Amino acid sequence: MRQTGAGLLLTSPTFGVLQALAVVEHELLLFAAFWFAVGAVDEMLVDGMWLWLRFSGWARTARLQADRTEELAGIAAVLVPAWRESAVIGAMVRHCLESWPQGGLRLYVGVYRNDEQTLAVLTALGCDPRLRVVLHDRDGPTTKADCLNRLYRAMCDDERRTGERARCLILHDAEDMVHPAALSLMDEAIGRADLVQLPVRAEPQGLSPWIAGHYCDEFAEAHAKDMVVRNWLGAGLPSAGVGCAFSRRAIDRILARRGGGDPFAAECLTEDYEAGLLVSETGGKALFLRVRDRQGALVATREFFPATLASSVRQKTRWLHGIAFQGWDRLGWSGKPCDLWMRVRDRRGPMVALVLTAAYSLVALWPVVRIAEAAGAIAPLPADPVVAKLLAINLLSFLWRLLLRFCFTTREFGWVEGLRSIFRFPVGNVIAIMAGRRALVAYLRVLLGGKVRWEHTIHLAHPAALCRLTGRASQPATARG
Structure with missing residues (x-):
């Protein structure tokens, strides 16, 4: 037994446990505070660059003075892999063909031979000569990259038959809602760049304001600040897998680096990210194109992201596994100093999950520790001035992060979503923790001889279809900047 200052009797084991908890708390606090401070410095560097670019006018978002639906400089092959996408693929294809009337468009949609429902929807779409429905000769699901490679081979077959070579390859997903001006802008930009990436605009979902809503916040900030700074630095740009165009010369260089075969790595969970960085590694130029139309709407790819906790964790697990772990293994750390810095930022997800945990x-x-100290059960540990300074830095950094998140979300979605973004911040953290654990387990399983698992996201609604059902306009509300 031990007599404490408050007159409480504690057994020696109980006292030892409480004292150990106090030590653990201090060490965890030091660990988290240090790495949060490191992250704060990293983020402030990006924020400082963005603020300079913003106020100097370099990063000001351009605005179109007219609608852009002019004819293309060459054939643009849009590749859309689909697995069990019967709920959205019909609306996506119709909207794409209506929004992009150009004759140079070739829309290749890949469907698996054991996916009768998706095939039936595609068959019922009619006979637009610009649409190519490609039946995969394997049962699904394989990986997205494998389906993209099948579409690429179908495109090459068309080229041999017609004698016309595609000028660029554009990637999209089955749930995407394209902007009418996007195709012409990408076609024009591909003349001066090998990879053109448009912003992604995550759509708010009334039935999932917190899970789906946190994607609105993350993409609004990343594609208005982080990608802008990355583009200015000349570092390699990661492809988002949607709203991105690859020049044919870039694809040819990637094929040469791979020694022939297919352009996309079928065994990679984030083949789009890898392909984007390979453009720069093989000597190509990447361009992030941020433009608003005449009404002020961002020329971006609109889509719905996962609306449930389980589906969001699965999706972010795939992103972390592919970018952080496979990216390290497959792409290494070579490149210019700016490229190395950006790769550290790309692959920090598992470390962030650990610090958040x-x-x-x-x-x-x-x-627990404060109650024990107040009751006199344990003696308080001496104050640590290093921890106190780190906590002060982290508090200021956290408030700044919330302010930026609010500003970016408000600018794109209005002040209601902007306020929600503040309270959604912990939601993204919890998802990051859960996804980080699952990604590490998945990676270790592969190292021990297991197979890479592609956890496909099932889409239940399409933005264009929802707009028709609700009577809302097909374009987002006007935003500034």
């Missing part, structure tokens, strides 16, 4: 563990430990 430590921070949220402190939420549970802190009241």
Whole structure:
């Protein structure tokens, strides 16, 4: 037994446990505070560059003075892989063909031979000569990259038959809602770049304001600030897999680097990210194109992201596994200093998940240790001035992050979503923690001889279809900047 200052009797084991918890709390606090401070410095560097670009006018978003639906300089092959996408593929294809009337468009949609429902929807779409429905000769699901490679081979077959070579390849997903001006803008830009990436605009979903809504916040900030800075630095740009155009010369260089075969790595979970960086590694130029139309709407790819916790964690697990772990293995750390910095930022997800886990563990430990100290059960540890300074830095950084998140979300979606973005911040953290754990387990399983698993996201609604059902306009509300 031990007599404390408050007159409480504690057994020696109980006292030892409480004292150990106090030490664990201090070490976790030091660990989290240090790495949060490192992350704060990293983010402030990007923020400082963006602010300079913004106020100097370099990063100001251009605005179109007219609708852009002019004819293309060559054939643009749009590749759309589909697996069990019967709920959205019909609306996507119709909207794409209506929004892009150019004769140079070739829309290749890949469907698996054991996916009768998706095939039936595609068969019922009519006979637009610009549409190519490609039946995969394997049962699905394989990987998205494998389906893209099948579409690429179908495009090459068309080229041999017609004698016309595609000028660029454009990637899209089965749930995407394209902007009418996007095709002409990408076609024009591909003349001076080998990879052109348009912004992605995550659509708010009334039935999922927190899970689906946190994607609105993340993409609004990343594609208005991070990608702008990355583009200005001349670092390699990761392809988002949607709204991105690859020049044919870039694809040829990637094929040469791979020694022939297919342009996309079928075994890679984030083949779009890898292909984007390979453009720069093989000597190509990448361009992030941020433009608004005459009404002020962002020329971007609109889509719905996962609306449930389970589906969001699965999706971000795939992103973390592919970018952080496979990216390290497959692409390494070569490149210019700016490229190395950006690769560290790309692959920090598992480390961020670990630091967040430590921070949220402190939420549970802190009241236990404080109560024990107040009751006199344990003696408080000496104050650590280093931790105090780190906490002050982290507090200021956190408030700045919330302010930026609010500003970017408000600018794109209005002040209601902007306010929600503040309270959605912890939602993204919890998803990151869960996805980080699953990604690590998945990667270790592969190292031990397991197979890479492609966890496909099932889409239940399409923005264009929802607009027709609700009577909302097909374009987002006007935004500034």
